[in-house]
Amino acid sequence: AQSVTQPDIHITVSEGASLELRCNYSYGATPYLFWYVQSPGQGLQLLLKYFSGDTLVQGIKGFEAEFKRSQSSFNLRKPSVHWSDAAEYFCAVGRETSGSRLTFGEGTQLTVNP
Amino acid sequence: NAGVTQTPKFRILKIGQSMTLQCTQDMNHNYMYWYRQDPGMGLKLIYYSVGAGITDKGEVPNGYNVSRSTTEDFPLRLELAAPSQTSVYFCASSYRNSEQYFGPGTRLTVT
Numbered sequence: 001a002q003s004v005t006q007p008d009i010h011i012t013v014s015e016g017a018s019l020e021l022r023c024n025y026s027y028g029a030t031p032y033l034f035w036y037v038q039s040p041g042q043g044l045q046l047l048l049k050y051f052s053g054d055t056l057v058q059g060i061k062g063f064e065a066e067f068k069r070s071q072s073s074f075n076l077r078k079p080s081v082h083w084s085d086a087a088e089y090f091c092a093v094g095r096e097t098s099g100s101r102l103t104f105g106e107g108t109q110l111t112v113n114p
Numbered sequence: 115n116a117g118v119t120q121t122p123k124f125r126i127l128k129i130g131q132s133m134t135l136q137c138t139q140d141m142n143h144n145y146m147y148w149y150r151q152d153p154g155m156g157l158k159l160i161y162y163s164v165g166a167g168i169t170d171k172g173e174v175p176n177g178y179n180v181s182r183s184t185t186e187d188f189p190l191r192l193e194l195a196a197p198s199q200t201s202v203y204f205c206a207s208s209y210r211n212s213e214q215y216f217g218p219g220t221r222l223t224v225t
Contacts, residue, residue: 009154034213042218042219043118043204043216043217043218044157044204044206044216045216046213046214046215101147101159101162101172102159102214104156104157104158106154106155107155
């Protein structure tokens with residue numbers, strides 16, 4: 001069965017600092033990988049996705065993620081965090097043959113200090 | 115496009131009551147999903163549908179039912195509500211295996 005682990009429950013960074021959120025997945029073949037962001041009281045918004053091809057993917061709001069098959073990881077990065085980036089971030093994995101059923105990690109809560 | 119809409123936004127139910135959570139999408143997506151999100155947890159898939167007339171169970175289907183009579187609508191039915199069903203419910207849709215688009219959620223409390 002597929003699974004996703006987000007090792008960091010809560011991360012605090014200063015505004016302007018760089019950010020890396022970790023995501024490790026378990027799946028036997030090439031996965032579909034996603035990062036979503038959820039602001040308080042809101043639904044989830046897609047930041048970026050990886051299906052195939054270039055392992056470094058660019059997303060919205062200045063985020064990027066790198067797929068590393070050897071490490072089963074799909075870490076999310078941003079070079080300079082803004083206060084508006086404070087939110088909860090979810091990594092998710094899906095399978096090509098599963099009708100887009102996604103398995104989500106438990107999320108990483110990001111706090112941004114001024 | 116309105117995207118994925120959900121009603122109601124909030125609801126309080128008494129134990130044993132039933133209700134239907136509504137979900138509509140106007141993107142002509144064939145796939146639709148229902149998730150629940152418990153505090154401090156990720157999303158768990160309840161049911162999903164790959165097209166009108168086709169539904170299937172997800173990870174946590176017990177206590178819920180769904181139907182999909184049209185492409186646009188995917189209601190979630192709670193029968194005999196229990197405190198364990200207190201959660202935030204999200205509906206989502208996608209075109210085949212592409213990214214899923216989420217509604218704003220329904221916050222349900224069962225007391």
